[in-house]
Amino acid sequence: MEPLTKRQAEILALIRKFLAEAGRPPTRAEICEAFGFSSPNAAEEHLRTLARKGAIEMIPGLSRGIRVLKTPRGMDAAEPGLPVVGRVAAGSPILAEENVEERYQVDARLFSPGADYLLRVRGHSMRDAGILNGDLLAVHRTSEATSGQIVVARLDSDVTVKRFQRRGHTVRLLPENPDFEPIEVDLRREPFAIEGIGVGVIRTRPR
Amino acid sequence: MEPLTKRQAEILALIRKFLAEAGRPPTRAEICEAFGFSSPNAAEEHLRTLARKGAIEMIPGLSRGIRVLKTPRGMDAAEPGLPVVGRVAAGSPILAEENVEERYQVDARLFSPGADYLLRVRGHSMRDAGILNGDLLAVHRTSEATSGQIVVARLDSDVTVKRFQRRGHTVRLLPENPDFEPIEVDLRREPFAIEGIGVGVIRTRPR
DNA sequence: CAGGCAACTGTTTGGATATACAGTATTCGG
DNA sequence: CCGAATACTGTATATCCAAACAGTTGCCTG
Structure with a gap:
């Protein structure tokens, strides 16, 4: 503009x-x-x-x-609210149209740093971090993360939510549930990318 | 109207x-x-x-x-969004001005039945239900609940979040953490009221 | 069965509104 | 110093729009 x-x-x-x-x-x-x-x-x-x-x-x-019309920053004011991303098709960008199930208007001040989208979490591997099957994880888009943060990571063509830990050339993705095993990634040999960090959780039905 | x-x-x-x-x-x-x-x-x-x-x-x-003009249920144009209720002063209505910390604009379609306010949860007694210390519990105002639901209950002058169970004249408020003890209330002898039922959770920072 | 109400059609009118045209003053880059 | 852009005043007009008035139809109620 x-x-x-x-x-x-x-x-x-x-x-x-x-x-x-x-x-x-x-x-x-x-x-x-x-x-x-x-x-x-x-x-x-x-x-x-x-x-x-x-x-x-x-x-x-x-x-x-x-x-x-659209506000100066945040190009997507035309589509208000945060998109809900469900199952991510292999190889496609996480915010591709086909992955967006819906949009919910959610106050940006709730999360810091700000959330860019909501990812619907599948499975119970983060149960002990209070992230349950079906929860919406508020994600801040970034490719950087520090050890201990909860990240949205892409492995080969799979997108997963885990706690991030890095040691030299090795990344460990730690579940928060003793029933699941940590994932180890050798950055020199395997494809790996951080899609964003978890900044919050929204559960739309009680457990 | x-x-x-x-x-x-x-x-x-x-x-x-x-x-x-x-x-x-x-x-x-x-x-x-x-x-x-x-x-x-x-x-x-x-x-x-x-x-x-x-x-x-x-x-x-x-x-x-x-x-x-304003819609029938709780969202008037003058005060948009859901109020965040923190510590509830003894004896005061839960939505009294003094209890409202803030207001966040949150899409009503997220929860069903609709949420009327957000209650900031203190303590770890509902940990295993994925409700952690500091989380915002989305609450639907009602005085009715069925066994198994997560309720916001008022005991004497204390407001608490627990899983509800009723047997005749006795109400049991069950924590979701083995470190805590269930609360038993005899409806004939002790003051008890349901303020609402939990319909969702919002966590504004990751764990 | 009369009367009231909801839900329309059809017509008219004055004031509200968008928008064109003709000017003026100031600033700023070339 | 000249042209272009910004920031206005002042006037005019075709069209948009709210709102009033006069009817019609069907449904329900006392």
Whole structure:
């Protein structure tokens, strides 16, 4: 998005505020009133500029036909909420369309660092970490992890959730359930990638 | 709010949908188009009825001057999201202002039945049910529970989370951790009330 | 069976709104 | 110093829109 001048940013902020408080986009006249303009054309030209720069969309002929488009960062404001990723097809990117089951609107402030998606956990290997079969793991996308963190890892073509431990060329993926065995990966010989780190859990039904 | 007829509920649903998808309230004409009406007066009369019944507000003279008012259950537009209840002061209602730490916007569709608030769980007595110290328990407000459900119960002036079991005049509150002892309550002699049932869990940091 | 209500059709009107056109002042890069 | 862009004033107008008025149909209730 092209950069906005200070005044243009003020206009955009007003549109957002109006939308949030009144539940409808402002008219040219209402923008004028808010800023003290005496001509509706002042508002009209600001709107045209904002539309040209990609900040808003104007629907011709409609009253209050203003739409605020995506926010500067976080390209995916068009699809609000966090995507729920189920079984990940072998070889496909984790957020590929085919893997997304649904989207849930969840407050970003809940997790830090912020969650990028929710992964539906299969199996009981993380039971003792309080992550049960069917739970949604809130995942922050990153390829870096430190020992002790819970990671979403990709092995060959399998995606798994385990506690991460690294020693030199060896990565150990530790389950949190004595019934399961740790996985050892030799980074020099086997494919391995971290898809993200666990930053939270959402369980949608009680146990 | 006065009950709506089927048709009126459809109109209200359309307004909500329009608002969510287009980002602005519909005009009379747009309502007509959506339902196949050939007279704007059909929409006008529906809107008047909805306004009279308290479902919407109409601002006279303004184009698209429709506001959807609070929905029947606990989520009013003024205070969006679910309140987080921390330590509950003895004797005070669980949702009293002083007990609410914060509010988080969380998609209502996540839980069924719907969650009314989030209770911050203290202690480890429900560890084996995957509810850890510091977790947020999503609670559906009700005073009824069936055996086996996880309940938020009030004993004397203490609020606790346990698995519910009832036998005649006796209620047993079962922890999910062998280090803790079950609590027995004789309903004829001791104060006891169910505040709600657990419908989900949110953990905001990994373990 | 009369009367009320829900759910429409059809028409009209004044005010609300978007939008074009004609100017003015200021700033800024070339 | 000139042209372009920003940031406005002021005026005008076709169209959008809310809202009123006059009917119709079917259903339910007393």
